[in-house]
Amino acid sequence: MKPAPVGVARPVSHHITNEAFHQAVAAARHAPSAYDLQPWQWRITDVTLDLFVDHTRLTTRTDPDARLATISCGAALHHARLTLAAHGWRATVTRSPDDADPAHLARVRIDGPAPVDAETAELARVIDLRHTDIHPVTGDPVEPATLRTIATAFEAQHVRLGLLRPDQILELAVAAADSASLEPAVAQWQKELALWAGNDRIVGSPGGRLPTVSCGRDRAATFALLHGPRDNAIDWLHAGEALSAGSLVASTFGVSVLPFSAPIEFAVAREALARVVPELGFPYLMVSLGRHPAR
Structure with missing residues (x-):
């Protein structure tokens, strides 16, 4: 031949x-x-x-x-x-x-x-082993070096991954707590933010200052936002490819990735994100990363 x-x-x-x-x-x-x-x-x-x-x-x-x-x-x-x-x-x-x-x-x-x-x-x-764990994160925080490796996997799919600071999470928690929406996705977002920020009660203070919170159960979690400069169907497709890539790489480190759809489904969440993290581009998906102890 x-x-x-x-x-x-x-x-x-x-x-x-x-x-x-x-x-x-x-x-x-x-x-x-x-x-x-x-x-x-x-x-x-x-x-x-x-x-x-x-x-x-x-x-x-x-x-x-x-x-x-x-x-x-x-x-x-x-x-x-x-x-x-x-x-x-x-x-x-x-x-x-x-x-x-x-x-x-x-x-x-x-x-x-x-x-x-x-x-x-x-x-x-x-692929056969990865699963989404909805339980609160109570394991050790993800190390910075591991976070960088996972972020690289997300960003190799033509999106950006913005890590949210603790004060930004607190402000988002206040915005979520103030929302009257009873949509399941918003309720999930409220619950997860409350777990990270403090507990079941989040009290906003006058003048836009940060809320008064107690020590939360989910403070070992890292919250991040998949975002980019455009907001078209091909960008959303890339965001999904990034979710897959980042989640699989995270699984190799024993890190769970939990996606939240509320920040792009509902106006109140999008407005809160734009106000709290104006330096980021169009939001595609919010995720939390963390480790769960063996059960």
Whole structure:
């Protein structure tokens, strides 16, 4: 058999690519998604894997522009990309491949075989082990060096990760406590901020000063905001890819990543973020990072 010309990939059979795509889709089922709706749909052809947002699974009341759904699809896309790489495939991803169909979020094409490095193999293994832990963080704080490594994983997916200072969390806690919203996502956000800031009672003081709080149970957590300079569907897709990448790397360090959708779902949360952290760009998702003791 004559060797392929230099720089030209040898064709891969459709049977082999289809099997690889099915493995990628299976792994994507483990991706984190808002409200656990898994609002994605995959279509496999002989040469491509196409990702669509599934509008039948959207929560239109809290996600009218499919922002959260697109973030969830981004996480599934990263899981699929990682799985292909871990199985020895080099793939090209085209995001928003069809201007006439905004629901068509990405197209994945296998270019040919590629070597697998140890880090990629380890992250793919973590896909089956990673889970979202909603319990309060009571373990040791995440070390600065570990935080930097996790932040690098988030930011490799074209977003920025802004760590929030304790005083900013306190101000956000006051804003959340003042909200009359009974939406479940806002209630979760209120609860988590209260745990970090102090306890069940947060009392605001006149003149915009910080609240009076007692020692909280969740003070070992680190809060951060995924953000960027633009606020388009492709940015939300990147935010989901970042959530997947950062969560998987965090899991290798025994760190749990808990995402919060309230800061982008509800006006009161967005306004509070813009007031408290005006130096950040458009918010995509808020996350807390921390360790949980073995149970």
